[in-house]
Amino acid sequence: MGLRISGGTARGREILARKGPDTRPTSAKSRSGLFDILRPRMAGSRWLDLYAGNGTIGLEALSRGADYVVFAERHRDACRMITTNVAKLGFGEQTFLWCGEVLKLLSQYQAEPFDIAFFDPPWGTDNYRDTLRWLTERNLVRPDGLIIAEHRKEDLPQAVVGDWQRIRTADYGDTHSSFYPIQGDHTAVPDDEAEPQDGEAEPEQD
Template sequence: MKSGRTPLARGPRAAPGPTGSVRIIGGRWRNTRLPVPDLPGLRPSSDRVRETLFNWLMPKLAGARVLDAFAGSGALGLEAVSRGAAHAVLLERDAGLAAALRGAVERLGAATQARVVCVDALAWLADAPAEPFDIVFLDPPFAAGLWDAALRALPGHLAVDAWVYVESPVEHAPAVPPHWLPHREGRTRDVRYALYRVPGGQGAATLRGDSHRPDSA
């Protein structure tokens, strides 16, 4: 659900006019609409994909720290908080989109639970102090091809037994580290979406078992 330009936005500007919206599907903000500005490459995940993803994640959401690395409309990160995550960091390099996200956080009364950072996600992952996240959403702009760089930069920001969601074009499965365990995978006509467990330390409880079973959306 990401904007497509790769450079950092230069200076503040007004948020683009919304031409659509995406809704938060479940939790305390259920059916709240988030604006989707008309920007190249801004591609919100469908309701069906997000419903499937959050069904997979539901047992791990309570109290989780979440990173939405390419936030766009914020639907993934804010949906997680709506459903019980303790805190979400939303990274968005476009200044107008970041301003819209901050407005959404303010309207939801979520300033203590959601932090919007206007920054290039890869730069933040490379330079920010290690901050362990339990759940990470990687849904970069498809045209930019950022999966490999993001996956290389991510390990220092993962908590013990973290979960990582990766969304990509249906014909492209990004190469995740070999020790990551595939948990669930689904496809639509245009999108492949997959959830991985990153094992370590105490040994994670599973989400409905550890089998790798494709799902359709």
């Protein structure tokens, strides 16, 4: 299975992807909508891509102007795909891969906090609550940053965790993305998605 990066410097480049019970690549529709919302935040940003699968979200972020991405994924086959995809797109010096339990990384991480933390755990698990708790209690995201949870409609995560509050949930069909800024800052996420820039129409999946 192949996917293509939908925007930025690597737009149209194909990456490896595998769909299985524990890895579910984010759809083209979801990625396009998500990064339209995040466009004002992308330049120079530091990302944390949790339950990263094949790394699609983090790679898309790098293509669109992010400065650095930490991937966390526990399945070794998926870790190998991330390594291959990072090398293929030439982002090796801008990434770090943690191949192990995601919550263990969150409990141990000591470096600079992130601008954006994105997480998409296997659907039907209890990992949403624990992931939000670790991200917020350990201050892993900057005060002006953003936490984003991808989930099914029926798995809507809690509305408030510490000082962070869910202010918006974007609907992309089967997939939804919930946005958490600190103190429920409604200016942190635009009300409407930006229009795609010229030359950034969504490439078709193979």
